[in-house]
Amino acid sequence: MPETLDILYRDEHIIAINKPSGLLVHRSAIDRHETRFALQIVRDQIGQHVYPVHRLDKPTSGVLLFALSSNCAQKLGTLIAANQVQKNYVAIVRGYALEEGTIDHPLTEEQDACTDKKARRDKPAQDALTHFQRLACIELPVQVDKYPQSRYSLVSCQPVTGRKHQIRRHMKHINHPIIGDAKHGKGNHNRFFQAHFNAHRLLLAATDIRLPHPFTEHPLHISAPLDETFMQLLERFAWRSAVPAAWLGE
Helix, strand or coil: CCCCCCEEEECCCEEEEEECCCCECCCCHHHCCCCCEHHHHHHHHHCCCCEECCCCCCCCEEEEEEECCHHHHHHHHHHHHCCCCEEEEEEEEECCCCCEEEEECCECCCCCCCCCCCCCCCCCCECCEEEEEEEEEEEECCCCCCCCCEEEEEEEEEECCCCCCHHHHHHHHCCCCECCCCCCCCHHHHHHHHHHHCCCCCCEEEEEEEEECCCCCCEEEEECCCCHHHHHHHHHCCCHHHCCHHHHCC
């Protein structure tokens, strides 16, 4: 039976799906061995061409929006460029994050050895801005690092700009790396979550996207429920009451 993805919203112009962690949005030279892509799965699932308008990293799950025409894709691109598309993410990070804050930290472009061989290496850092709020926190009586206890926070993040790996790099910048981040995180905490909580993914999910409809201008709010890995952590840490019902699939 052909693979399908959960559809969160669909009309004659756009479709939004809940992308699983580990799935590429489209074919990439970075993962040449991959044979599964969200774009092709959705295309085959609905029987028509789809146009990507934004991206999610392969290990990030959550709301992924496609246009159903090139005209719609262009209109959505204009909305994104005008900062009229607001995105919210949730992450589990190391340490007790502040109750709320803004990370205003320019980021140099992250380049890949395969796809960016001819790219300039002297590009200046680009402005990058992320707002965040701590939703919940926990202290576990386990020594993972240098302290006898280990602390973790559930945070909600709203990137204002759209730099590559922005949330992952910004959380690392304020010393609260995301659990499961092999590139920007801390290996001992990642391994702890793998061994004790069966969490083998980057704990970052795109939970919400808000935008005016590209044709009707009617406000859209699309939410994606969290996957099983996130859900069992919310249960074990008694964090269910800290998140909106839509993230729980309710």
